[in-house]
Amino acid sequence: MQTERDLIQKYNVPGPRYTSYPTAVQFQEIDNSETVIYRLKKRNGEPRNISLYFHVPFCFSLCWYCGCTKIITKNTDRGDVYIDYLAKEMDLIKEQLHSESEVIQLHMGGGTPTFLKPDQLRRLGTEIRKRFRYHKEIEFSVEIDPRTCSKEHVSALAEIGVNRASLGVQDTNEDVQKAIHRIQPFEQTEQVTRWLREAWINSINFDLIYGLPKQTLDTFQQTLRDVQTLDPDRYAVYSYAHLPNLMPSQRLLNEEDFPTPDEKLSMLMMAIDTLEGEGYRYIGMDHFSKEGDELTKALEEGTLQRNFQGYSTHANTDMYALGMSGISMVDSIYYQNTKDLDAYYTELDNGNLPVIKQMILSEDDRVRRDWISRLMCKPRVSFSDFNKKWNVDVKSYFADEWHRLDELEEDGLIIQLEEEIQITERGRLFLRNIAMAFDAYLSQGKQTNRYSKTV
CATH class of the missing domain: 3.80.30.20 (tm_1862 like domain)
Known part of the structure; x- marks a missing residue:
């Protein structure tokens, strides 16, 4: 590692x-x-x-x-x-x-x-x-x-x-x-x-x-x-x-x-x-x-x-x-x-x-806001709580983004379990990067030059 x-x-x-x-x-x-x-x-x-x-x-x-x-x-x-x-x-x-x-x-x-x-x-x-x-x-x-x-x-x-x-x-x-x-x-x-x-x-x-x-x-x-x-x-x-x-x-x-x-x-x-x-x-x-x-x-x-x-x-x-x-x-x-x-x-x-x-905010903005907030603020992010609140299946909803988690896991930033994502102590240093995986506006390639470096 x-x-x-x-x-x-x-x-x-x-x-x-x-x-x-x-x-x-x-x-x-x-x-x-x-x-x-x-x-x-x-x-x-x-x-x-x-x-x-x-x-x-x-x-x-x-x-x-x-x-x-x-x-x-x-x-x-x-x-x-x-x-x-x-x-x-x-x-x-x-x-x-x-x-x-x-x-x-x-x-x-x-x-x-x-x-x-x-x-x-x-x-x-x-x-x-x-x-x-x-x-x-x-x-x-x-x-x-x-x-x-x-x-x-x-x-x-x-x-x-x-x-x-x-x-x-x-x-x-x-x-x-x-x-x-x-x-x-x-x-x-x-x-x-x-x-x-x-x-x-x-x-x-x-x-x-x-x-x-x-x-x-x-x-x-x-x-x-x-x-x-x-x-x-x-x-x-x-x-x-x-x-x-x-x-x-x-x-x-x-x-x-x-x-x-x-x-x-x-x-x-x-x-x-x-x-x-x-x-x-x-x-x-x-x-x-x-x-x-x-x-x-x-x-x-x-x-x-x-x-x-x-x-x-x-x-x-x-x-x-x-x-x-x-x-x-x-x-x-x-x-x-x-x-x-x-x-x-x-x-x-x-x-x-x-x-x-x-x-x-659109409905998609609100869903992503809640998901990103959970990643930034919780050591463990439960799928069932999120699914129940928004009446979605989180993995299906973020199907286009989910594959990005594999590299984050390989680098020891997160742990993917059946019903939750855990943010590791190492991962707390890279919360912005973890959240960026689910940012729909960044995926459009817009205005990244206006942001500071993540670490």
Whole structure:
């Protein structure tokens, strides 16, 4: 059997991350939000648990590697205006929901949510709470830039109910930080982590990136040693994707400083070995969590799911994304807000949802979405459960694709049994490749150049 290094070289091809299926590449531009409104009303005839995402696009400075939708400014007063318009969008979304629906997950991302001043965060939390009912077990998370987070920020986050935090770290080496235009002394990360725990925000994730300019195996290993002293509950260890044609800020990076593909591969293997050795479970798709963490439990219990924030612990929840560029997933429709801030404001001033793209899923899309989600989120994928839900025979339905599993099995990524597919521990490293075997849009040979490498 081939080694992991051999397999990574074999399977490291462009492919989707499957935060949705179909992926955002397939979304179509629209002129108005009438179809979206109709489908939201139809969906919400009865109460259900929902997820809310709020995109705060502002950042004080540009990180050159970043591909997020962001606006660089030092004017924090812009946050007040933005919250005014988030409130307008919340009102429009609330109108479509059943009055007894409850928010079981709430996430603030960006950009940089901690761009907002503490009082602005308090106000945003108040505006959300006024409009939506919270589930008693709500998971309320926020992305934090330690460079822009004070103790008062943490106090404000605790006051509005935040119980999970994700800190952007990326790398602790000063030379790497200079190369990516993100100077963040480790003491800042350490201090914010301490403040969070003092405020009883105890579930903490660190974001790291491997494959950045100036990184070496030794420097990245030191980064892991540094952050492990803070004992986070989870890690997201991302592969840097260099797509300067899609992300213009990446053109500012010096390509001569990038590690070689083999060096980058060594960083990945070292990260997996190190974190598993420290007691973290490799969930797949960059994510690691402690044994006993809710993410690990969700994987083991079969309740794990993926959405546009990555892995989530609550299955079968519709996600409403508010703010510019937000992508919502509501049953058989995906829709995306405009990425232009002025257009976002104008549509809301006119009383419209600021939607610019949508994707209405066909029956085949829904069947494949469920199958791909199961492959990405479950250690064992039962045929009988799937067949019963969709009234199909899975092997017959995917007859054209099924032969692709033989090579995956030969390489030790899956085990095919009579009534199920098992994803091996090795296979969790290649979940994107396993899912790609069932992607009808990829089989049409469309737009693979828009995707990052799978490993």
